[in-house]
Amino acid sequence: MDQQKKVSIAVVRRLPRYYRYLSDLLKMDVTRISSKELSLRMGTTASQIRQDLNCFGGFGQQGYGYNVEYLYNEIAKILGVSQQFKFIIIGAGNMGRALANYNNFVSRGFQLSGIFDVNPQIIGTTIKGFKVMDQDNLETFLKENPIDIAMLTVPSHQTAILAERVAKLGVKGLWNFSPMDLKLEADVVVENVHLSDSLMVLVINLI
Amino acid sequence: MDQQKKVSIAVVRRLPRYYRYLSDLLKMDVTRISSKELSLRMGTTASQIRQDLNCFGGFGQQGYGYNVEYLYNEIAKILGVSQQFKFIIIGAGNMGRALANYNNFVSRGFQLSGIFDVNPQIIGTTIKGFKVMDQDNLETFLKENPIDIAMLTVPSHQTAILAERVAKLGVKGLWNFSPMDLKLEADVVVENVHLSDSLMVLVINLI
Numbered sequence: 001m002d003q004q005k006k007v008s009i010a011v012v013r014r015l016p017r018y019y020r021y022l023s024d025l026l027k028m029d030v031t032r033i034s035s036k037e038l039s040l041r042m043g044t045t046a047s048q049i050r051q052d053l054n055c056f057g058g059f060g061q062q063g064y065g066y067n068v069e070y071l072y073n074e075i076a077k078i079l080g081v082s083q084q085f086k087f088i089i090i091g092a093g094n095m096g097r098a099l100a101n102y103n104n105f106v107s108r109g110f111q112l113s114g115i116f117d118v119n120p121q122i123i124g125t126t127i128k129g130f131k132v133m134d135q136d137n138l139e140t141f142l143k144e145n146p147i148d149i150a151m152l153t154v155p156s157h158q159t160a161i162l163a164e165r166v167a168k169l170g171v172k173g174l175w176n177f178s179p180m181d182l183k184l185e186a187d188v189v190v191e192n193v194h195l196s197d198s199l200m201v202l203v204i205n206l207i
Numbered sequence: 208m209d210q211q212k213k214v215s216i217a218v219v220r221r222l223p224r225y226y227r228y229l230s231d232l233l234k235m236d237v238t239r240i241s242s243k244e245l246s247l248r249m250g251t252t253a254s255q256i257r258q259d260l261n262c263f264g265g266f267g268q269q270g271y272g273y274n275v276e277y278l279y280n281e282i283a284k285i286l287g288v289s290q291q292f293k294f295i296i297i298g299a300g301n302m303g304r305a306l307a308n309y310n311n312f313v314s315r316g317f318q319l320s321g322i323f324d325v326n327p328q329i330i331g332t333t334i335k336g337f338k339v340m341d342q343d344n345l346e347t348f349l350k351e352n353p354i355d356i357a358m359l360t361v362p363s364h365q366t367a368i369l370a371e372r373v374a375k376l377g378v379k380g381l382w383n384f385s386p387m388d389l390k391l392e393a394d395v396v397v398e399n400v401h402l403s404d405s406l407m408v409l410v411i412n413l414i
Contacts, residue, residue: 010217012411013404016404016408017388019407020388020404079410079411080407080410080414081407083410083414085413095301095302095305097301097305098300098301098305101300101301102402102403104386105406108407110406148413149406172413173409173410173413174409179227181224181227191406191408191412193405194224194227195306195309195400196311197227198382198398199315199317199356199382200222200223200226200288201223201398202356202382202396202397203286203287203292203380204219204286204287205380206356207290
């Protein structure tokens with residue numbers, strides 16, 4: 001998407017949050033909101049909001065505030081919310097199960113298509129209506145079922161090899177939950193979730 | 208901590224990542240590193256690194272690079288890594304279980320002290336050596352066991368009430384996994400983990 005290539009990754013990372021707040025406003029039948037009001041709700045500054053949203057070109061009208069629905073729809077387009085994405089989960093431990101049961105994904109257009117594991121005691125069990133498949137069958141499965149995203153919830157030492165493997169099989173994005181930054185040769189988009197990092201940010205504010 | 212109050216929240220959020228990279232460098236016996244080399248490893252710019260680390264005052268020596276161990280220790284202090292924090296998990300579903308089993312927390316000074324749930328079928332079962340306690344016993348437990356952090360992995364509609372409840376009982380920080388920004392009357396530090404937001408950032412780079 002050309003439009004977003006021009007904006008900084010910092011702004012992009014803030015868009016899902018705008019999207020959540022705008023969604024709440026729509027539910028409350030708020031049709032217009034000023035950057036000032038939005039900033040109070042979001043706990044940020046009005047100038048930050050104007051800067052962020054200006055990157056995407058002219059949503060705001062001075063003196064009138066933002067049209068909530070228009071802004072919501074524009075951000076939804078940028079975020080690809082109107083699109084459907086198929087994903088698989090590799091690693092059916094607690095984190096994999098938690099992700100499989102996370103209802104919020106469905107409402108944002110993410111469709112679970114399969115769950116894989118290596119453990120014979122887990123393979124064949126059912127999670128969220130899906131029979132857990134043997135990880136050895138990834139190749140066969142992915143050839144028959146094109147998948148956009150693989151969520152990797154496997155131990156750290158298995159992650160890099162597995163990531164290269166699914167990237168070669170046409171998976172376009174990897175969502176990595178192991179505590180390492182995944183960097184790959186393959187042409188694949190990676191988003192690393194670092195839970196410990198988030199916990200440390202909490203702690204900095206405690207001490 | 209006075210020192211970190213002066214730096215922007217954006218910098219603070221990047222420190223755990225520096226900490227991870229420096230930890231890896233130490234394991235590889237790297238004693239000095241320039242901002243340029245570090246930037247190549249971290250996939251950021253050298254000027255970003257210099258700006259970020261200058262906020263904390265004079266770690267770098269021009270022409271000599273950073274002393275890895277010194278920088279690691281200083282960031283560890285800022286991050287409170289040398290301190291011990293006691294935490295409880297409220298909500299023993301899949302996400303709660305995943306957090307209980309996340310070994311990385313222990314190595315960063317986080318000590319699990321109890322797990323709570325409301326479900327009679329889960330109360331009394333054992334997770335990571337802890338008998339899951341009845342959420343009704345939170346008051347009694349927290350009076351006897353001062354706790355720094357509560358990880359909240361309960362359904363969204365229960366989160367706010369529960370958060371106010373434990374904040375009143377002396378818990379200082381809340382790590383919230385429900386898909387909402389938790390804002391409270393109580394004097395408590397909140398860090399919200401928004402998994403869907405992270406997934407949306409991945410998607411933006413896919414489309």
